Amino acid sequence: MSAVTAPPPRVEIDLGPGYPAGARVPCYDAADLLAGGSAVQIVLDGQVYALTLTQNGRLILTK
Numbered sequence: 001m002s003a004v005t006a007p008p009p010r011v012e013i014d015l016g017p018g019y020p021a022g023a024r025v026p027c028y029d030a031a032d033l034l035a036g037g038s039a040v041q042i043v044l045d046g047q048v049y050a051l052t053l054t055q056n057g058r059l060i061l062t063k
Helices: 030-034
Strands: 011-014 024-027 039-044 047-053 059-062
Touching (some): 030 047
Antiparallel strands (some): 011 024, 047 059
16 A cells, blocks of 8 residues: 555634634545545554545545
8 A cells, every 4th residue: 555645734724612712723625535536545553544435425434
């Protein structure tokens, strides 16, 4: 499996109530991550997860 670099964040969004004032996180467009496909793999601490777009347009993250 070759590593693919995620596209840069399009925007940063505020986390809102319950988070420190001004707390922001990168926000990615799912279409950019999926690059025309219906699934991508995401690796965290050596564990591989699948992010899948369903036929109903929902995203599912599975291990």
